[in-house]
Amino acid sequence: MSVLKINSLEEINAVAKEFLSLVGDKRIFALQGAMGVGKTTFVKAVCEELGVEDTINSPTFAIVNEYHTAKDKLVYHFDFYRIEDVQEAYDFGYEDYFYSQAMCFIEWPEKIESILPQDTVEVLFEEQTDGTRSIMIH
Template sequence: MYSKIINSLADLHVAAEELIATFKNDRIFAFYGKMGAGKTTFIQSICRALGSTDNVTSPTFALINEYNTAEFESIFHFDFYRIKDIEEAFDLGYEDYIYSGSYCLIEWPEMIESLLPEKMVEVKIEVHDDETRTITAREI
């Protein structure tokens, strides 16, 4: 289990490094949180912590972006917010990415719940009234 309170954007880099270190053998991370909770921003920090210098943006319309680490390892970033049905995930070859052994960072995983692997890290971002956030993660 991992938990961290985020008071500012400056805290995200440390949280990203801690999350990766805590779940060092895991590659599938599912990010849950309301719209505007900071899922994409946190994923940017995770990609940096993994050594990517690529421009990390939300794949809202493309559904998937690929980034590379300094060692040319792939990081796949999914955003299923606009998916209309499960068939779209199959059409983009979702399973090939998920079972590739590469990092897969999934926003809006609740849209494809039935396709999620049994073993993954569930990351929840909760926004508080004072605009701080709590990030919790657990292996499921």
């Protein structure tokens, strides 16, 4: 397990860069943590470090956003908060995303836990009492 700490928004991109070096060639990330803890903001910073030039925002209503890096790689960002049943993930063809060569960042993974690939990396976000964020990578 690795632990990263974000002391302020000014250093989030440096932490995102460190995250990328820690995870190596891993591709599937289950982002867990309370609403408002900074999961989407962190994914935005990671995408920026990967060279994504698209507008990066929350996929809450679309369920999945697709981003392209400058090196023509794909990044998928999922938000399963609004789904009621894992069947909805089957309906939109989650396999095409999870089993592609793209990086996948999944918010609210507990809604689809039964279909997460075995090599999914758990990333737990917690807000500390001083307002900083810790990120535990399992």
